[in-house]
Amino acid sequence: MREKIFGVLLAGGLSRRMGGGDKPLLEIGGRPIIAHAIARLAPQCDGLVINANGDPARFGAFGLPVVADTVEGFAGPLAGVLAGMDYAAAHWPEATDIVSAPADTPFLPDDLVARLRAARETAGAQIAVAESGDRVHHAVALWPVALREELRRALAEEGVRKVSAFIARYPNANVAWPDKPYDPFFNVNRPEEVETARAIAQGCP
Numbered sequence: 522m523r524e525k526i527f528g529v530l531l532a533g534g535l536s537r538r539m540g541g542g543d544k545p546l547l548e549i550g551g552r553p554i555i556a557h558a559i560a561r562l563a564p565q566c567d568g569l570v571i572n573a574n575g576d577p578a579r580f581g582a583f584g585l586p587v588v589a590d591t592v593e594g595f596a597g598p599l600a601g602v603l604a605g606m607d608y609a610a611a612h613w614p615e616a617t618d619i620v621s622a623p624a625d626t627p628f629l630p631d632d633l634v635a636r637l638r639a640a641r642e643t644a645g646a647q648i649a650v651a652e653s654g655d656r657v658h659h660a661v662a663l664w665p666v667a668l669r670e671e672l673r674r675a676l677a678e679e680g681v682r683k684v685s686a687f688i689a690r691y692p693n694a695n696v697a698w699p700d701k702p703y704d705p706f707f708n709v710n711r712p713e714e715v716e717t718a719r720a721i722a723q724g725c726p
Contacts, residue, residue, distance in 0.1 A: 524617040526634055528566035529605025530558055531598050531660060532573040532580070532624035533590055543579065544709050545624035550722035554709060557627030557722070559583060565634040566620060570608050572601035573624075586612075592676045598623070598660045598684050599676055606669035622661045626708040627718060628725060629661075636696050637663040644694035654700035659684035661706055 532545045532555065545555035555571070563569050570586045573579075574595070577587035588608045590600040602621050609616035620634050630636075633651065641649035641663060648668075651661035662684075668691070675681040675690075698705050703721045707714075 524638065525567045525613065525615045526565075526618045526620055526638070526663070527605070527609045527613055527616045528562045528569040528620050528622070528634075529588075529601060529608075530555060530562065530569065530571050530624040531601040531621055532571055533595070533598075533601045533604075543573075546579065547625075547709065547715055549627060549709075549715065549719045550725075554627045554718065555580070555583065555624045558622065558624055558629060559585070561627075561629040561631060562620070562622060562633070565631070567616070568609075568613055570605060571624065572604045592673070596676055597682050599672065599682065599687055602660075602662075602664060602684075603669060603672050603676060606664070606666050606672065609666050610669060616666050618663055618665050620661075620663050623708050625710075626661070626706055628703060628705045628707055628721060630698055630705040633661070634663070636698075640694040640696045645692065646694040647691040648688050648693040650688060650693060650695050651698065651706060652695045653698045653704050653706050656706075657685070657695060658706045659688055662688065 546553045571580050574589050580587050588604045591604050591607050592600050605619045637649040649663040651658045709718050
C-alpha cells in the first residue's frame with residue numbers, strides 16, 4: 522500500500538530577525554511567500570496544513586486548515602511538526618507520514634517528497650532530511666506519524682528544541698539538492714533577503 526503523505530508548512534515562528542510579523546505573508550513575484558510554498562508542496566502531498574499560532578484568520582485566504590502548536594511556549598519547528606502529526610492523526614487516519622517545510626521557503630523543489638521517500642526507503646531510515654550546498658535543512662523533512670508520541674515526550678518532558686537533536690535519535694538519511702542557480706531551500710529571515718527572494722522569483726520557473 523502506498524504511503525499517504527501529508528504536508529505541514531511551518532509558520533509558527535516569531536520572526537524576530539524581521540522585527541516580528543508574518544514573514545510568509547510578505548509578497549514576492551506578486552504573491553505572498555507562503556502562496557509560492559503551497560503551490561510547490563501541495564501537488565506532492567495527499568493534503569496540506571499550515572502551522573501557525575495566533576489568529577488563524579490571517580491565513581484564511583489560502584483555503585487550508587490552520588493548526589496551532591499543541592505544546593505551549595513557542596517551542597520552535599519541532600512543535601509545528603508535532604502539530605502537523607496531531608492534525609494528521611485526528612483528521613487523516615490514513616496518514617503514514619508528514620513532510621514539513623518552513624512557510625517562508627518559496628522555492629521548494631518539485632521532487633521534494635519523491636526524493637525524500639526514496640532516500641528513506643533505500644537507507645532503511647525513519648526520517649529523511651533535505652540538504653543543499655553545505656547545509657542540512659532539518660525543518661525540511663519526511664517524518665513518520667508513528668513518532669508523534671515520542672516527539673511529544675521529547676518536547677514536553679525533556680525540553681528538546683533542536684530539530685537536529687531529535688532527528689539524531691533515529692536512523693535518518695539526507696538528500697542533497699544543488700544550490701545553483703538558486704538554493705531551493707532559500708528562506709526569508711531578514712529584511713534584505715526579501716529583495717533576494719524577489720530577484721530569484723523573477724527568473725524562477
